[in-house]
Every structure is written in structure tokens, then in C-alpha cells.
Amino acid sequence: MYPKVSGTRVAWQDQRNGNWDIYTKDISAGNSTAVTNNPSDQMRPSFSGNIIVWQDNRNGNWDIYGYDLSSGQEFIICSDAGNQERPVVSGEWVSWQDDRTGNWDIYAYNLNTQEQIRVTSHERDQMHPAMSGNILTWEDYRHGLGEVYKFDLATRTESRYTFNIYNQTLPAISGNTIVWTDQRHEQRDIYYSTLSASETRVTYGTGDHSQANVLNDVIVYTDYEAGQDDPNLAFFDIKTGMGERLTTNPQGRKSLCLAPGCSSGRMIGTASTRYTGPTSR
Ligand SMILES: [Ca+2]
Numbered sequence: 001m002y003p004k005v006s007g008t009r010v011a012w013q014d015q016r017n018g019n020w021d022i023y024t025k026d027i028s029a030g031n032s033t034a035v036t037n038n039p040s041d042q043m044r045p046s047f048s049g050n051i052i053v054w055q056d057n058r059n060g061n062w063d064i065y066g067y068d069l070s071s072g073q074e075f076i077i078c079s080d081a082g083n084q085e086r087p088v089v090s091g092e093w094v095s096w097q098d099d100r101t102g103n104w105d106i107y108a109y110n111l112n113t114q115e116q117i118r119v120t121s122h123e124r125d126q127m128h129p130a131m132s133g134n135i136l137t138w139e140d141y142r143h144g145l146g147e148v149y150k151f152d153l154a155t156r157t158e159s160r161y162t163f164n165i166y167n168q169t170l171p172a173i174s175g176n177t178i179v180w181t182d183q184r185h186e187q188r189d190i191y192y193s194t195l196s197a198s199e200t201r202v203t204y205g206t207g208d209h210s211q212a213n214v215l216n217d218v219i220v221y222t223d224y225e226a227g228q229d230d231p232n233l234a235f236f237d238i239k240t241g242m243g244e245r246l247t248t249n250p251q252g253r254k255s256l257c258l259a260p261g262c263s264s265g266r267m268i269g270t271a272s273t274r275y276t277g278p279t280s281r
């Protein structure tokens with residue numbers, strides 16, 4: 001589960017020994033190898049360059065551990081008494097969600113300087129960090145429902161990214177593009193925007209769309225248009241404005257169209273303007 005790729009190498013969580021461990025394999029050569037063999041659970045790996053990070057329950061609560069493939073050394077990133085979960089690594093930075101103060105906050109750790117930063121301190125929850133380069137993003141409940149925030153780790157500046165009273169959740173980021181799941185239309189849709197441009201709605205079909213990820217100009221997400229119990233994988237290419245389902249069952253094929261007015265089984269994103277005025281909250 002939760003496979004992550006860096007170069008030709010994959011890392012994932014594996015239950016072959018009756019508890020969760022982290023495994024890795026170089027696609028170009030060799031067998032899969034265990035990064036952990038502790039009898040407690042190690043889960044949710046993230047991977048960048050030679051560094052694999054994960055959440056680890058060996059101390060009775062969730063901590064963040066890492067492994068350096070070049071040195072073969074495991075190391076502790078954070079073992080605070082609270083729970084540290086959902087780590088992500090990008091270059092020299094690791095980030096995670098942390099409940100040590102009784103609510104979720106975002107923390108970051110520099111692998112080179114070993115400095116730990118508390119990124120958020122609001123009493124409501126900040127969760128689900130994602131990172132690309134020095135830009136960290138997460139879902140934030142300080143205004144009530146979820147909003148996307150971002151933080152520049154180089155300049156240590158935080159800014160609000162979405163300005164809509166409905167839920168914006170589960171952000172993912174690649175370069176200057178942030179994608180998220182958006183509930184402003186009474187279903188879950190995928191939206192994206194670049195750091196300087198307005199928002200674009202990606203999905204229009206009836207049903208939920210969630211769990212978006214992005215790499216360069218390609219967005220992948222889970223499409224529930226065939227029903228909540230029939231999820232399909234779909235993609236959207238930002239450059240061409242087109243996409244389609246990657247997986248579908250025979251009954252679902254005829255409903256490939258995801259944009260109003262299209263008939264070719266393609267979908268076309270249309271831009272909406274990001275609301276930048278004052279909010280009522
Ligand atoms: Ca284990």
C-alpha cells in the first residue's frame with residue numbers, strides 16, 4: 001500500500017510479516033528489501049532522493065523515522081510523546097501533522113541542519129501536508145471548513161491559498177501547481193491553480209472526485225462517477241486541458257464525458273475566478 005516513487009526506486013508499506021513494515025525495491029535491479037522489521041507498525045512512506053521517511057509506532061505512539069539509502073542508516077526525525085503522522089519529504093525538508101498540543105499542527109524538519117520548525121499553532125486542525133521544493137501546503141480548519149494554506153520554508157512565510165467557504169481539502173503540489181478536493185458544488189471535485197493564477201475546476205461529472213495527486217502538468221485522481229463502490233482512476237493534463245479515466249469497467253465506459261457539452265470521452269477544464277475579496281467569516 002501507499003507506494004511512492006523516486007527515480008527508479010519504489011517504497012511502500014507491506015504486511016507480509018503480519019504487521020506493517022516499509023519495503024523498497026529498485027525497479028531496474030534486484031529484489032525488494034525490508035527497510036524496517038520492527039514488530040510494531042511502520043506506515044505511510046514518503047520518498048525523495050536517498051531518503052525514505054515514514055510514521056512509526058514502535059514507541060507506542062506515532063513518531064517519524066527516516067532511512068538513508070546511501071548510508072544504510074535509520075534515524076529518528078521526531079519522537080515526541082504526541083502523534084506524528086503522514087510525513088512527506090522533499091529534498092532537505094520533512095513535514096508531518098502533529099497532535100502534541102491536543103490538536104493537529106504542521107511541523108517541518110531540516111535533514112541537513114536538524115532544525116525542527118512548528119509551522120502552525122492555531123487551536124483548530126492543520127492536516128495532510130504536501131510539499132514540493134521549499135513550498136509546503138496543507139488543509140486548514142482555522143476558518144471553519146477546510147482551506148488550503150501554504151508555507152514557504154525558504155522565507156518562512158505563510159499564506160492562505162483558497163478563499164471559499166466550502167471545504168477545500170487534501171492538497172497535493174508539484175512545482176507551482178497545487179491541486180485539491182473541493183466541495184463548493186455539493187460533490188467532491190478536483191480543482192487546481194498555479195501559485196499566481198486563478199483556480200480551474202477539473203471535474204464536472206455527477207459524483208465524487210477525490211485524492212488528487214500531481215506531477216508536473218499531470219493530475220491523477222479517483223473518480224466515483226460510476227458509484228461510491230466503483231472508484232476509477234482518472235487523469236487530467238493541464239497543458240492540453242484534457243483527460244480521461246485510466247481504469248473503467250464496461251458499464252462505466254459510456255459515461256467518460258466529464259465536461260458539459262463534450263461527446264468524445266474527453267473532459268475540458270474551464271477557469272473560474274478565485275474569490276479574493278473579504279470573507280464573512
Ligand atoms: Ca513493522
Ligand SMILES: [Ca+2]
Pocket residue numbers: 061062063064078079080081082083084
Ligand atoms: Ca510521537
Ligand SMILES: [Ca+2]
Pocket residue numbers: 103104105106120121122123124125126
Ligand atoms: Ca492546530
